[in-house]
Amino acid sequence: MAGVLDDADIARVLSITAHPDDVDFGAAGTIARWTDAGIEVTYCLVTDGDAGGLDEDFPRAGMPALRRAEQIAAAKCVGVTDVRFLGYPDGRVEATLDLRRDLARVIRQVRPDRVVCPSPERNYARMGASHPDHRAVGSAALDAVYPDARNPFALPELRQREGLAPWKVREVWIAGSPSPDHFVDVTATFGRKIAALRAHESQTGHADDLEERIRGWLTRSAALAGLPEGRLAEAFQVLDTA
Ligand SMILES: [Zn+2]
Numbered sequence: 001m002a003g004v005l006d007d008a009d010i011a012r013v014l015s016i017t018a019h020p021d022d023v024d025f026g027a028a029g030t031i032a033r034w035t036d037a038g039i040e041v042t043y044c045l046v047t048d049g050d051a052g053g054l055d056e057d058f059p060r061a062g063m064p065a066l067r068r069a070e071q072i073a074a075a076k077c078v079g080v081t082d083v084r085f086l087g088y089p090d091g092r093v094e095a096t097l098d099l100r101r102d103l104a105r106v107i108r109q110v111r112p113d114r115v116v117c118p119s120p121e122r123n124y125a126r127m128g129a130s131h132p133d134h135r136a137v138g139s140a141a142l143d144a145v146y147p148d149a150r151n152p153f154a155l156p157e158l159r160q161r162e163g164l165a166p167w168k169v170r171e172v173w174i175a176g177s178p179s180p181d182h183f184v185d186v187t188a189t190f191g192r193k194i195a196a197l198r199a200h201e202s203q204t205g206h207a208d209d210l211e212e213r214i215r216g217w218l219t220r221s222a223a224l225a226g227l228p229e230g231r232l233a234e235a236f237q238v239l240d241t242a
Contacts, residue, residue: 004182004238005114005171007034013041014112014169016103016141018093018133020049020071021200026129026175027116028078029186029193029218030234035079036189042082043075044106046099046137051090053202066202074199077192082110093132095120095139101155103144108164115169117141119177119237129176138174145169145241172239180235183225186218187232 013034017023023031023043031041048064049071058066068085075083086102093099107115120138122130148154150168158164173182186193194211197204204210218232225233 007037007039010034010039010113012110012112013039013114013116014044014107014110015041015116016044016046016106016137017118018046018131018137019052019090020045020067021052021074021197021203022118022134023116023175024074024078024193024196024200025214026118027173027234027236028074028196029189029232030184030236031080031116032078032189032192033184033186040082041080042084042106042110042112043071043080044084044086044103044110045071046086046093046103047088047090047133048085049090049203054206055202058202063202067200070200070202074196077196077199078189091133093136095136095143099136099140100143100148101158103141104148104155105158105162105164107144107149107169108158108167111167112169114171114173115141115145115241116173116175116236119174121178123176123178125178126176134176142172145172168242170240170242172241174237174239175234177235177237180221180224180237182236182238183221183227183233184236185222185225185227185231186234187222187230190215190218190232 049067118134118138222233
């Protein structure tokens, strides 16, 4: 792994995910550390998670608004107030040129130093992390980082019609990667990560073992990182995209 940029050199981070709750499962403990350090973090969600929820009696038409509200509440738990939704249909996301343009637009608007996104690779050990929407969003996000957002001659409409100048993201952190190579100790922010996950009431309200399950994952990541027993870590694969 090449050197990871020092957080002190990072002003803005953009998290790109497919569904409400993805960022909270994968990265909320790390994001709480960043916002505590004064880094501005923006969330961009490709779908509203309208295929989610477990309550058959809840009217499906109300699901997008509910899940947006849950994500906005979860974001507050870790110091994030800028939450943007692209409104793609849940369960049908493909890495199209339209999605790349929509993500490149947000990158040019936010001008992040670092982007967090899902993996375009299937992780055979973790079905949930490899949801097809996650893989499509990971692929489109990486394409938006390179070349779309930075190439002045790519997607010229973003510049001509919207006045959005090219922007080079310096680093990408992939959450849910089959090959993690960077670990963040989130022991101190674990409680806020759990609070963020519980804010997704329609998804996690039934899960009595939520905290225990997440603690298990983060304990395994901490062990991979060689951290002392009792520590908790989130895992990423970091790409130098400068
Ligand atoms: Zn998801």
